[in-house]
Structure formats: C-alpha cells, structure tokens
Amino acid sequence: MFAYYLDLALRSLKRNKVLTALMVLAIAVGIGASMTTLTVMHLLSGDPLPGRSDKLFYAQVDDNPLPEKQTEPMDVMTYQSAMDLWSAHQADRQTIIVDSPVKLRAPDTTLPPLMPSMLSTTADFFAMFDVPFRYGGPWRAEDDAARSRVAIISSDLNDKLFGGANSVGRTLRLRETDVRIVGVLAPWRPSPRFYNIAGGRFSGGKTADYYGRPQDVFTPFSSALEINDGNFYQYSCWQLPPSPGHLQNAPCVWLAVWVQLDSPAKVASFRRFLDGYAAQQQALGRIARPQNTRLRNLVEWLDYQGVVPSDVRLQAWLAFGFLAICLFNTIGLLLAKFLRRGGEIGVRRALGASRGAIFQQCLVEAGMIGLLGGLGGLLLTLLGLSLVRRQPVAFADMVHLDARMFALTFALAIATSLLAGLLPALRASRVAPGLQLKTL
Amino acid sequence: MEIQPILAALRKHRLATLLIALEIALACAVLCNACFLIANRMDAMRVNSGVEEASLATLQISGFDEKQASDVNARMLAGLRTIPGVQSASVLNSIPFGEHRGRVGITTDPEGKQFGGVIELYLGGPGSAEAMGLKLVAGRALQADDYQPFTGVFPSSAPVLMARELAEHLWPGADPLGKVIWVDKWSYRVVGIVDHLATPAPDWAGRSAPGWSAFVPAQPGPSLAGSYLIKAPPADLDRVLRDARALVAKVAPDTVLDQEGSQTIGDLRAQFFQQDRIMAFMLVGVIVALLLVTALGIVGLASFWVQQRRKQIGIRRAIGATRGDILRYFQTENFLIVSGGIGLGMVMAFGLNLALMKFYELPHLPLHYLPIGAAALWTLGQIAVLGPALRAAAVPPVVATRSG
Numbered sequence: 001m002f003a004y005y006l007d008l009a010l011r012s013l014k015r016n017k018v019l020t021a022l023m024v025l026a027i028a029v030g031i032g033a034s035m036t037t038l039t040v041m042h043l044l045s046g047d048p049l050p051g052r053s054d055k056l057f058y059a060q061v062d063d064n065p066l067p068e069k070q071t072e073p074m075d076v077m078t079y080q081s082a083m084d085l086w087s088a089h090q091a092d093r094q095t096i097i098v099d100s101p102v103k104l105r106a107p108d109t110t111l112p113p114l115m116p117s118m119l120s121t122t123a124d125f126f127a128m129f130d131v132p133f134r135y136g137g138p139w140r141a142e143d144d145a146a147r148s149r150v151a152i153i154s155s156d157l158n159d160k161l162f163g164g165a166n167s168v169g170r171t172l173r174l175r176e177t178d179v180r181i182v183g184v185l186a187p188w189r190p191s192p193r194f195y196n197i198a199g200g201r202f203s204g205g206k207t208a209d210y211y212g213r214p215q216d217v218f219t220p221f222s223s224a225l226e227i228n229d230g231n232f233y234q235y236s237c238w239q240l241p242p243s244p245g246h247l248q249n250a251p252c253v254w255l256a257v258w259v260q261l262d263s264p265a266k267v268a269s270f271r272r273f274l275d276g277y278a279a280q281q282q283a284l285g286r287i288a289r290p291q292n293t294r295l296r297n298l299v300e301w302l303d304y305q306g307v308v309p310s311d312v313r314l315q316a317w318l319a320f321g322f323l324a325i326c327l328f329n330t331i332g333l334l335l336a337k338f339l340r341r342g343g344e345i346g347v348r349r350a351l352g353a354s355r356g357a358i359f360q361q362c363l364v365e366a367g368m369i370g371l372l373g374g375l376g377g378l379l380l381t382l383l384g385l386s387l388v389r390r391q392p393v394a395f396a397d398m399v400h401l402d403a404r405m406f407a408l409t410f411a412l413a414i415a416t417s418l419l420a421g422l423l424p425a426l427r428a429s430r431v432a433p434g435l436q437l438k439t440l
Numbered sequence: 441m442e443i444q445p446i447l448a449a450l451r452k453h454r455l456a457t458l459l460i461a462l463e464i465a466l467a468c469a470v471l472c473n474a475c476f477l478i479a480n481r482m483d484a485m486r487v488n489s490g491v492e493e494a495s496l497a498t499l500q501i502s503g504f505d506e507k508q509a510s511d512v513n514a515r516m517l518a519g520l521r522t523i524p525g526v527q528s529a530s531v532l533n534s535i536p537f538g539e540h541r542g543r544v545g546i547t548t549d550p551e552g553k554q555f556g557g558v559i560e561l562y563l564g565g566p567g568s569a570e571a572m573g574l575k576l577v578a579g580r581a582l583q584a585d586d587y588q589p590f591t592g593v594f595p596s597s598a599p600v601l602m603a604r605e606l607a608e609h610l611w612p613g614a615d616p617l618g619k620v621i622w623v624d625k626w627s628y629r630v631v632g633i634v635d636h637l638a639t640p641a642p643d644w645a646g647r648s649a650p651g652w653s654a655f656v657p658a659q660p661g662p663s664l665a666g667s668y669l670i671k672a673p674p675a676d677l678d679r680v681l682r683d684a685r686a687l688v689a690k691v692a693p694d695t696v697l698d699q700e701g702s703q704t705i706g707d708l709r710a711q712f713f714q715q716d717r718i719m720a721f722m723l724v725g726v727i728v729a730l731l732l733v734t735a736l737g738i739v740g741l742a743s744f745w746v747q748q749r750r751k752q753i754g755i756r757r758a759i760g761a762t763r764g765d766i767l768r769y770f771q772t773e774n775f776l777i778v779s780g781g782i783g784l785g786m787v788m789a790f791g792l793n794l795a796l797m798k799f800y801e802l803p804h805l806p807l808h809y810l811p812i813g814a815a816a817l818w819t820l821g822q823i824a825v826l827g828p829a830l831r832a833a834a835v836p837p838v839v840a841t842r843s844g
Binding site: 025029115208244309310311315322 | 455456460462463467470474477502503506592593594623624625643644645663694696698711714719723729730733734737739740741744745747748800801
C-alpha cells in the first residue's frame with residue numbers, strides 16, 4: 001500500500017513542477033540555514049570531555065581581602081590559595097593552571113625565535129583531562145617538586161620544529177633556560193579549550209577565542225615560575241604588584257585550580273574542605289568572605305562563563321525563525337496543492353478510499369517533499385558550513401558535519417514537511433465525495 | 441473598490457488567509473529586528489577612536505628582558521625614524537583596537553573608597569600623544585618635562601590628559617582640571633582634557649565605557665617597551681609598515697615580531713569588528729532569503745486562488761467587470777491580508793525585541809522601524825501578487841460559458 005502511495009505522491013509532485021520546486025526549495029533553504037547554525041551550536045556547546053566532565057570541578061575561593069560588595073568570587077586565585085589547595089591533596093587529582101607567553105628557541109634548528117603561549121601546570125593535568133600523547137608521556141609528580149627543566153610540546157609545534165619526528169629527549173630553550181622534551185602530544189583539540197577559561201562573563205558574548213588551539217608548550221608550574229619569571233599576567237589585583245609579572249607574593253589572582261572527585265561523597269567532603277580552608281584564611285585575616293566559595297563541575301563552569309559566543313546563539317535563533325517562516329509557507333502551498341485536487345480526492349473517496357487513506361496519501365506526499373527538501377538542505381548545509389570554515393574565527397577549523405548531524409538533517413526536514421502536511425492533509429481528507437463529483 | 445466581497449471571499453479561505461498573514465507577521469517581526477540588529481552593528485563599527493587612524497600603524501615586538509628594554513627601544517626608535525616617510529615614531533603601551541595593557545580600576549580619593557570605574561591608561565613616551573592626534577579642549581598640552589622615567593608597572597605620579605567622557609563621568613558638572621585619580625597608591629593629576637580617546641577594546645562589557653581613558657606621559661623603559669606607534673602619510677603607511685617589520689630583524693635580531701599585532705590601526709579596526717561585519721552580512725542574507733521565501737509563498741497561493749476562481753472571474757468579466765477591476769481585486773485582497781499580517785507582526789516584532797533586549801543587551805526597537813518594515817512588506821506583497829493578478833485579469837469572459 002505504501003508503495004502505491006509513493007507512486008501517487010510522485011505523480012502528484014510531477015504534475016505541478018513549479019509548485020513542487022517552490023516547496024522543496026523553501027524546505028531546503030530553511031533546513032540548510034537551521035542545520036548550519038545547529039551544527040555550529042552542537043560543536044560549540046558540546047561536552048569537551050564526555051563521561052569525565054561530571055568528575056572534574058573548578059574550585060574558587062574569594063581571595064578579595066576588602067569587604068566590598070561582590071556576589072561572585074574572582075574567576076581565578078592567588079598563589080597562596082592555589083598552592084594551599086593543591087598541596088593539601090584532598091581530591092583524587094588536582095592541578096594548577098596558568099598560561100604565559102614565552103620566548104622559545106630550538107637550538108638544533110635554524111628557525112627564528114618564536115613567542116608561543118606556554119601552559120604551566122602540574123603532573124595530574126594530563127591524566128585528569130585525558131590528554132593524548134604521541135611520543136613519551138607526562139612528567140612525574142617528583143618533577144613538580146624538583147622543579148625539573150622538562151617540557152611537553154604540542155604536535156603542531158613538533159611538526160614545525162622537528163618535522164613530526166620523535167623529539168623526546170631533545171632540548172628547547174625557553175627564554176634563557178634549556179628544557180628537555182619528555183613528551184609530544186598527539187593532535188588534541190578540545191572544544192572549547194575548557195581548562196583555562198576565565199573572564200567570559202565580561203566578554204559581552206565575544207567568546208570565539210575560547211575555541212582556539214591548546215598551548216604549544218607545557219611545563220611544570222614550579223619550573224615555569226623560575227623560567228618565565230616576570231612574564232605572568234594577572235587576571236586582577238587589589239593592589240599593584242611590586243614587580244611586574246612576578247605575582248607569587250602580589251595581591252593578585254592569576255591561577256586556576258581544577259580537581260577530580262570520583263564520587264559524590266568525595267565532592268561533599270571536598271566542599272567541606274574548601275569552606276574550612278576559606279574560614280581558616282578569614283581567621284588569619286587574609287580574605288573577607290569565607291562563605292563565598294564555589295565548586296562547579298566542568299559543564300557548569302562552561303555555562304557560567306557563557307562560552308558559546310552570543311552571535312552563534314543569535315544565528316541559531318534567526319535560523320529557526322526562518323525555518324518557521326518556511327514552514328508556514330509550505331503549509332500554505334500544500335493546502336493549495338491538495339485542495340486543487342479536490343475532484344480527484346472526491347473520486348477516490350467515492351471509490352471507497354477511507355478518510356484515513358486519503359490522509360495517509362497526503363502525508364506521504366508531504367514526506368516526499370521533506371525528503372527532497374532534506375537532500376537540498378544537506379547540500380545547503382554543506383555549503384553553509386564551508387562558508388563558516390572560511391570565517392576568521394578560532395573554531396573555524398573544527399566545523400564539520402558528523403554522522404549525527406547528517407541524520408538530523410533528514411529527520412528535521414521530514415519532520416518539518418510532515419508537520420506542514422498535517423493540516424492540509426486533514427482538510428483534504430474531509431473533502432465530501434458527492435459535492436466534488438457533481439462539479440466534475 | 442468594494443472591500444465587502446473580498447472579505448466575504450477570504451472568509452471562505454480562512455485557513456489559507458491565516459497562514460499567509462502569519463507568514464507575513466513572522467517576516468515582519470524578523471525583518472524589523474534584523475534591520476535593527478544590522479543598524480546596531482554598523483553603529484558599533486563606526487565607533488570613534490579619537491586618534492588619527494588613517495596615518496597610524498603599530499609595531500609589536502617581544503622576547504627581550506627588562507635589562508635590554510632601553511637598548512631595544514633606542515635601537516628601534518632610531519631605526520624607525522630612518523624609514524623614508526615616517527613622520528613620527530614613539531613608544532605607546534596600549535593601541536586602539538589592539539593590545540590593552542593599561543586596563544585599571546581607579547578611585548577618585550587616596551583612600552580607595554570612591555570607585556571611578558575601569559579605565560584605560562595609555563602610557564606613552566614623548567611624541568606619542570601628538571602622533572595620536574589627540575584634540576585638547578581644555579587645560580594645557582604635555583611638555584617635555586612631563587615625561588619622566590619610572591620603575592614598576594606605571595609611574596607613581598604624573599600629569600595626565602583625560603578623555604572628556606571620563607572626566608564628565610568622574611566629576612559631573614565640575615571642572616576636572618587639577619583633579620586627581622588614584623590607582624592604589626599612585627596618583628595622576630588631570631592637566632588637560634582631550635575631546636575623545638576610546639579604550640583599545642571599546643566593546644568590553646566590564647564596568648567601563650568606550651570613552652573612559654587617559655594618557656599618562658612617561659619615558660620609555662623596562663615597563664614601556666616593544667610597543668611602537670608609527671605615523672606616516674596615509675598613502676605611504678602600508679609601505680612604511682612593511683619596512684618597519686623588515687627592520688626588526690636588522691636592528692633587534694634577537695626579539696620576536698608579533699605578526700598579528702603589528703598592523704595599521706585601520707587594519708586592527710577591521711579585524712576588531714570582523715565578527716560584527718560577518719554578522720551584519722549574515723543578517724542581510726537572512727533578510728533577502730526571508731523576503732524571497734515570503735514572496736514565493738504569496739505567488740504560490742495567489743496562483744492557486746486565481747486558478748480556483750477562473751470561472752468566477754470569467755462570469756465577472758462577462759457581466760461587465762474590466763481587466764482593471766479583476767487586477768485591482770487581487771491587489772486589494774493581497775493588501776488586506778498583508779495588512780492583517782503586519783498588524784500582528786508589529787506586536788510580534790515588539791515581543792521579539794523584548795526577548796533580544798533580555799539576552800543581548802539591545803536597546804528598545806525604535807518605532808520608526810515598524811512603518812519601514814510595513815512599507816517593505818506591502819511593496820513585497822504587491823510585487824508578488826502582480827504576476828498571478830495579471831494572469832487573472834487575462835482570463836477571457838468566455839470561460840463563464842464553459843463548464844468545469
């Protein structure tokens with residue numbers, strides 16, 4: 001029966017090619033616009049570490065010593081708070097993160113010096129965030145304590161400096177210090193670059209840069225303080241740092257602390273630890289608001305920072321508004337198409353087709369339009385995504401249509417067309433056989 | 441033209457009429473708001489920096505130590521001044537639409553109680569204020585002995601030039617000359633007011649405003665190095681910048697040139713607003729597609745109605761209606777439907793604007809967008825219906841005598 005309906009639908013679509021083309025085009029354009037923006041949204045609002053993100057938490061203590069009115073603690077911490085929380089080892093894993101620009105030379109090569117961004121962290125970073133290695137591996141906890149002169153480099157930098165060869169054991173000069181490469185990362189492109197995001201609340205929605213590439217050089221935090229002393233940037237200060245770029249003893253916040261907590265009980269106990277630490281620091285007179293601590297998990301932290309650029313959201317809303325207009329358009333055109341065939345439907349009803357059968361026939365036709373529109377929409381989505389890829393935004397290179405979005409394109413197209421066909425099909429199925437036959 | 445029979449006919453096609461009207465309403469809401477968004481972005485992009493952008497470029501270098509800073513500055517400035525066409529070369533820490541290195545919270549009292557906002561302190565060496573082309577509107581210009589050497593991040597005290605917008609914010613109605621702003625223990629006395637000087641990132645959403653900045657004079661040194669302002673005639677600027685970039689490898693070979701940061705101010709501005717420009721283009725695209733789809737919908741449905749009513753049209757023609765009567769009938773019908781849609785659309789446009797205001801910090805939709813949107817949709821409707829209406833007008837009276 002379904003095959004017969006398909007045949008009927010095909011014949012009907014062929015009968016008025018212009019009207020069919022208009023409907024297919026409307027659906028295709030609506031789907032193309034919606035799917036392009038939806039794919040970008042999907043990419044930007046996804047969970048960067050699925051399966052692990054609920055175990056990773058971003059700790060915040062309100063380091064502000066002044067009793068100002070402020071509802072949220074600063075996005076990052078002072079050296080003292082970060083070191084205290086890290087060295088207490090109260091979580092399953094914990095790490096400190098800060099990035100700084102560093103002058104880099106590879107003594108074995110003739111390349112001019114570079115100025116890449118260096119991420120300074122602790123050994124747990126790589127295990128906590130599932131960082132993939134191509135050669136070598138992370139440094140050990142002892143290296144953190146010993147301030148070892150070691151580094152891990154990104155695959156991009158390894159390609160640039162060493163032509164992609166195994167560079168473990170080779171030397172880099174960071175500013176004036178020689179460091180030994182102990183690991184080379186495999187290509188790693190988390191979306192967003194979740195581990196060092198701060199200040200998103202004040203960016204006015206212009207957050208595309210949070211989707212940039214990870215840093216090119218990773219060094220132990222303790223070593224970096226010596227290697228790159230004077231080149232660290234504060235997030236904010238209550239008083240000006242006595243010596244610029246040297247922030248260990250300055251009243252400045254500049255360090256992020258992440259912890260891994262594997263069970264709800266551990267989360268609860270770490271919260272108690274955090275509050276206890278803040279209360280103790282207040283007693284020492286270092287901070288003013290001990291109750292102002294936060295422990296957000298990874299996804300909550302990204303939401304709080306508002307990482308999805310507001311323009312991308314706006315584009316998605318616009319696209320769906322546009323799809324709604326295309327939907328109304330298709331409803332109108334389908335209505336015209338079905339009712340024009342009132343005579344034919346009357347004959348079929350008179351010959352015994354039930355209302356349900358007419359309804360189904362009409363919906364099959366609508367679904368067919370949806371399928372064709374979906375095909376067109378897929379082409380337009382691919383075109384739209386290639387346009388996005390050519391935009392000068394940090395996430396451009398990550399934009400692609402994955403299998404789920406591919407399937408969703410057709411699902412959305414057919415759902416839209418069926419939704420559009422519902423009302424016209426209902427009207428068509430209510431055509432009275434007698435009346436239509438009389439006018440034939 | 442009698443409206444009564446048209447309304448009676450529309451009442452028989454309630455559903456189709458409603459659909460077209462709804463489509464028009466949605467189109468009206470999106471159209472008005474999209475136009476408003478475009479206008480907003482264009483406004484943002486036209487922000488006045490207060491400096492002579494067309495003749496300014498910046499060169500950014502890094503990778504040298506504090507001890508080398510004075511030497512690097514001296515070699516770079518001397519080198520830059522040898523480039524033919526360079527009118528001035530100076531050191532300036534923050535660059536409009538480029539690096540912001542002087543974003544600080546200030547107070548208007550030494551105790552740090554009266555918070556004044558987050559402003560930009562442009563820290564510049566001799567010649568930079570003149571090169572920027574700041575227009576002094578009150579007080580005095582800076583003199584050679586205002587530029588003093590300093591240690592630390594900023595000079596501990598200095599006479600400053602303040603942008604008028606900031607002065608009016610800090611001391612509304614009062615004379616700002618001689619007043620002092622404080623950054624922690626450091627104090628800056630206002631000696632001159634300049635017409636306008638924008639912060640490097642005028643769209644930053646913190647406790648700031650686009651025109652909250654001040655110029656602090658200082659001698660280049662360890663904390664004021666590697667960021668240069670070059671002035672040249674606009675026609676020579678691109679070549680001068682090319683020469684300047686090449687110069688770095690010669691006079692300061694051990695430093696690293698920041699390729700992305702070393703641009704003309706015009707290019708920095710273009711980059712700064714690139715996202716807004718893309719968004720504006722995209723909105724234009726949406727508007728065009730939207731109007732096209734709406735027009736196609738009207739064409740489709742009007743064609744259907746014309747075909748459905750061929751017999752009635754024939755009868756009307758047979759009993760004396762002219763082609764013009766038929767044409768006007770369909771035009772009036774379209775006008776009525778579109779008007780209904782616009783009426784609803786204006787309400788929806790307002791609602792959409794409220795939603796945008798909530799999520800995107802947009803101002804109210806100015807009322808004049810509504811009549812403009814309405815006029816656009818009326819015109820669109822009339823153009824779309826013209827084809828089907830002409831076909832209707834061409835139906836010969838003899839159709840009335842045929843059956844079927």
